Amino acid sequence: MASLDINQVSKIYAGGNKAVNSVDITIQDGEFIVLVGPSGCGKSTLLRMVAGLEEISEGEVKIGGRTVNTIEPAERDIAMVFQNYALYPHMTVRQNLEYGLKNRNTPRADIDARVAEAARMLEIDQYLDRKPRALSGGQRQRVAMGRAIVRQPAAFLFDEPLSNLDAKLRVSMRGEIKRLQRRLGTTSIYVTHDQLEAMTLADRLVVLNGGRIEQIGAPLEVYHQPASTFVASFIGSPAMNLVQGELHGNRLAVGPSLLTLGGHAPTSGEVTVGLRAEDLRVASSDEEGLQFRLDYVEELGSQRLVHGHVGDQALTASMALDVALADEMKLAIDPRRLHFFARDTGKRIHAPGTAPASQPSVMEVA
Amino acid sequence: MAYVAPSPRFLPWLTRKPRPKVFAEGAKRVQFSSPVLPYLFLAPQLAVIFIFFYWPSVQAVSSSFYIEDPFGFGSTFVGMSNYTDVLTSAQYRGIALFTVVFTALVTLFSLSIGLLLGVKADAVIRGSSAYKTMLISVYAIAAPVAALIGMMFFDQHIGPFVEVASWFGWDMRVGLSYSDTAFAMIVVAVWKQVPYNFIFFLSGLQSVPVSVREAAAIDCKSGFRRFWTVTLPLLAPTAFFLLIINVTYSLFDTFGIIDVMVKDKAANNPITLVYKVYEDGFRGNDLGSSSAQSVILMIVVFVLTIFQFRFVERRIHYT
Missing domain, CATH: 2.40.50.140 (Nucleic acid-binding proteins)
Incomplete structure (x- = not known):
């Protein structure tokens, strides 16, 4: 658990195209931040820069006070949940959960305890010996979350984790993510294009447009006092x-x-x-x-x-x-x-x- | 019949991808207006398989029980003696042993070099298409031409490889020394097959979902370990396919290379079983023995293919 600092971060592609433009966000320990905006606004790019999957062109990302710009993703102490789950298809659910811990030389007893705890929390105990392809979309998403939880990282990064689920499941998973995050108290960044998801999950919303921040604020504050016509037209249905x-x-x-x-x-x-x-x-x-x-x-x-x-x-x-x-x-x-x-x-x-x-x-x- | 069909196609029920448990969402059921129509569509392919694979195989089996007059005037039924002659011959066993070693080495090296190049080319970002084209283009060279070029590499007078070997005090005599010829044969056979494996490994690597690799990058800091635990298992279907193709290639399709390397050379050069089939049948005009040998080869391939599907494929995860 840690605070997270995004300092004047930009992503500049070849040709000078700025996908993310001097973004500043200070995230408190345990806060749930939602990055929201239309497609192409740079929200995923920003998240991937925090994760280390995308190089940071300008600026600085700090996790728990440590600058991580040049640090490998595996050593940033973050866990990520992907849109299409990105489970290892050749491993059972248990192996999927264990993989990140094994590679960090976590003691066996510790691994077993954490996997059991996460599986109980997410109600996936009975699927532990199945392969991902034998699971439904919602179950896969739980496994993907379990893989993040067992790591006990400084921060969770969610990249549109619910977009592949049907509407009903999305609502229930949304509640579950909120509940889990409250319970674990882990700093989280969540990317979505769905303003309703953003409103219901966030402690604070970051509305992005064209690589720039339009507004940062609590959901109701953003709803009642939109900082621009863009935010006004984007938030609320x-x-x-x-x-x-x-x-x-x-x-x-x-x-x-x-x-x-x-x-x-x-x-x-x-x-x-x-x-x-x-x-x-x-x-x-x-x-x-x-x-x-x-x-x-x-x-x-x-x-x-x-x-x-x-x-x-x-x-x-x-x-x-x-x-x-x-x-x-x-x-x-x-x-x-x-x-x-x-x-x-x-x-x-x-x-x-x-x-x-x-x-x-x-x-x-x- | 000399040259046994190299393709595992003569075992169609074995080569079918055995994954009927999970139905692909895209699978469509086509309804034909007449029940005869689908068979009509299949007919050309079935005809090709029958004429070029089954019929010659039956011919080979039947003539393996006869001794044929070298000038084709008549044949005598001799039962199993063609087989017993072959199997008790020390020369045949020597060639069989060389074939095993040759096949194992060619398969091992062409697969591993192909994989290495595939992984490296996959990681290249700038100018990748130039690399890929250059690596693939070798495959466009016909086997005898490749062998010819290979021979020139190993030529006694102008071959650069011979020259390089001589720097290390290796007096290479391809075509005269058994082991030197074997070495050259393996090098050329591997060189010829690497691009094929490269293409398949590269496309296999590119079909590993990016997000899975990224998830692995977050879960495991060692790139080498990630490769072994995530990428390689996901490449296993490709690797298994290539294993079968490469074994068949080493056993049969290296014929052209061997032919160029040992034809009109001293008699003590290494050859593989399929070349022996050709030599006995078309040089020695001993069609009976040649047929018996090709039937033995057929059985070997049959057993090998069953073994591969039963024991190797079981460990493979198809996504």
Whole structure:
């Protein structure tokens, strides 16, 4: 167990292409960090650089205070869980679990104890003498986790470990990973492109885009105060509505509609306005709101997603089942629930006096 | 019949990959409109197998029980005496012993050198295709040509190998000295077969999943140990296939090399069993004995193949 420092790390490929660009992350001992972003954002590359499977072009990675840039993967004291499990197909489950320990000359009694413990924890005791090909996807994934657990490493690295599982299994494995990590208290970095997985697992989220960090923060902080339009559209399902609007004094114009902000306007002029679908509600007749033209409705069972337009801009609202819908509606929103982003940079514009209290964990990338 | 079919194809039920326990997801069941149609599709291949493998084999077995007149005027049934003559001959046993040594050495060296080159070429990142092409191109050389080039390497007057050997005080006389000829024969036979093994080992190595190798890199710091415990076991199906191919190659396909090396040379040169079959049958015109020898070879290959599938393949994991 150890802290982990990623210091100004870059990955530069031949031709000067930067897959990872000056990334800084400080990970506390025992923390569960999730790297999330669309494919090609450099999250896997970053993880592989920590693991030592990819060379670090610039910067420094420290595990437990020790710089590991030039140290072999096997000597970095990390264990990795791969997307396609990467079990040794010619070895039984037991041999798979033992392999890393044997190569480190762990005493036999110790190996047996650790394997038994991990197998019990993951409920794979009855498969120990089977070969991986005789196991289902979920069982293989458990073995892959077991292989990491028995090593008792300083850090776990997970590279999209659940992507190959079906949806139902993914949810249960997700819970299990969280539970195991809590119990073992091992520092973990988890890579995923699934924002829901990221939200549910992380102590802190790192949202990556184009090799740069967009935002670091606790899941709810990232959800409620996205640092940029990218984060706003990536985190949360349905994605946050982003519409073009204009601020004048304390009034916001979106298409044909006008909203009064009650003194909350952080800036003036053209802005991108973010509205969460669940913050929108049908306005009462004397209230001001957005003139919404309904296109179609998605039934989700517990609620419904209402898709339509304000002016010529698409908007999605989440409604309770008992709300009466009409083709033309007026949607209201609490002005404090509005998010403003600069039109040019996409960066969040903080309302005066509402800047996030936990500033240290939100890092703006240079 | 002199030249027994070298391919294990004359045992089709043995060479089929025995992995029916796990059904591949991609396996498709094709329905034919007429039950005759699949047999029609198979017919050309079956005809080839029958005409070129089974029929000659039957011919060989039948003529091994006869003594044939050298000029083809008639033949006499002699029962097993062709076999007993061959098996009691000290010369035949000597050639058999050389064949065993030759086959073992050629297989061992061509497999291990092929594997070594495959592993090294797999690790090369820059200019790898140039290396691969150069290593593979040797395989395009026909056996007699390879033997001819090999002979020139070992030529008494211009051969560079002879020259190199002389620096170490080795007066190499290929074609005259039994052991020197054997040495040259093995070197050329290995040289000819290495590229073939190289191609297969290289493609085998490249089909080992990258993530498995990476997992091993995290689990084990010694590259050598990783190779022995992870890479090599995953290469075993390839290696097993090559083992069979190389044994058959050493036994039969080295014919061209041996022919070029020992033809018109002194009589005490080493030859293998298949060359003896040819010599007795086509030089000595003793078709009966030649047939008996080729039947013996057939039985040897048959037993060898069964042995390989029963005992070696059991230890192999097919992914």
